Amino acid sequence: MAIAWDMFTPWSALAGGALIGIAAGMFVLLNGRIAGISGIIGGLLKPARGDVAWRMAFIGGLIVAPLVYALMAVLPSPQIDAGYGTLMAAGLLVGIGTRYGSGCTSGHGVCGLSRLSPRSLVATAAFMAAGFVTVFAIRHLLNV
Amino acid sequence: MHVLASLLAGLVFGLGLIVSGMANPAKVLGFLDLAGAWDPSLALVMGGAIAVGAVAFFVARKRVVSLLGSPMRLPTSRDIDRRLVGGSLLFGIGWGIAGFCPGPGLVALGMGEMKALVFVAAMLAGMGIWELFEARAKASK
Numbered sequence A: 001m002a003i004a005w006d007m008f009t010p011w012s013a014l015a016g017g018a019l020i021g022i023a024a025g026m027f028v029l030l031n032g033r034i035a036g037i038s039g040i041i042g043g044l045l046k047p048a049r050g051d052v053a054w055r056m057a058f059i060g061g062l063i064v065a066p067l068v069y070a071l072m073a074v075l076p077s078p079q080i081d082a083g084y085g086t087l088m089a090a091g092l093l094v095g096i097g098t099r100y101g102s103g104c105t106s107g108h109g110v111c112g113l114s115r116l117s118p119r120s121l122v123a124t125a126a127f128m129a130a131g132f133v134t135v136f137a138i139r140h141l142l143n144v
Numbered sequence B: 001m002h003v004l005a006s007l008l009a010g011l012v013f014g015l016g017l018i019v020s021g022m023a024n025p026a027k028v029l030g031f032l033d034l035a036g037a038w039d040p041s042l043a044l045v046m047g048g049a050i051a052v053g054a055v056a057f058f059v060a061r062k063r064v065v066s067l068l069g070s071p072m073r074l075p076t077s078r079d080i081d082r083r084l085v086g087g088s089l090l091f092g093i094g095w096g097i098a099g100f101c102p103g104p105g106l107v108a109l110g111m112g113e114m115k116a117l118v119f120v121a122a123m124l125a126g127m128g129i130w131e132l133f134e135a136r137a138k139a140s141k
Helices: A010-031 A037-042 A053-072 A084-100 A105-114 A118-141 B002-020 B025-032 B041-061 B082-098 B102-110 B114-139
Strands: none
Touching: A010 A105, A010 B002, A010 B041, A037 A053, A037 A084, A037 A105, A037 B102, A037 B114, A053 B002, A053 B102, A084 B082, A084 B102, A084 B114, A105 A118, A105 B041, A105 B102, A118 B025, A118 B082, B002 B041, B002 B102, B025 B041, B025 B082, B025 B102, B102 B114
């Protein structure tokens, strides 16, 4: 393992992480819910009465975030190296996996670990391990 | 008020994803590539989020209703089973092949990225497939 110090951005990582923690914290304190993004999206596919507006609002907030950011600073552009076919496969796996496993990086990783849930700890360990192994296989075994 | 709070939480969450670098798949993959030139930044994103979140959840746990008066809906399931682990493994594979998880996918969509639209559409399709499996599993019980 070699640490890429030139890529390492500790302060923006901590600041961005704190914002994510504030968002998850205000959501549970104000609305009494877990800010789990896969669950918030997934709940729209089979919506219960009175359960649509707040989900759409949360998703809307995520989507307009870049516009709001651009009002304050220069918006960084994401680097998406994956091709369309890969993105489709990735999306399908993320969609099925997060619903089957009841959460993603936000619900299990941020909220679950924040409330010391053993279930979320197991889920987070599983998806992190799978992520590490997948990138290892793609970059160092298949050399893509 | 709940809808407004949701919008604000989503917005702050999205800003956090942009500031932290999580909304950039190349940065996420740099974190997941332990054997390459490893970028440890995202460990600090998680650390920062959990440090703040832990305080909020410590307060939330003691409450019966939220500050806006709705019931607290914290997860009650404690099962560590095949669904939890298998689903999370599938998610991790999907995360590792493109560097997108659900939140950053939506934020990149807001940046006008065509590739993010394809990812989000496929993710919705995946969630739809899961709903069909669930409906079938329930019907056969």
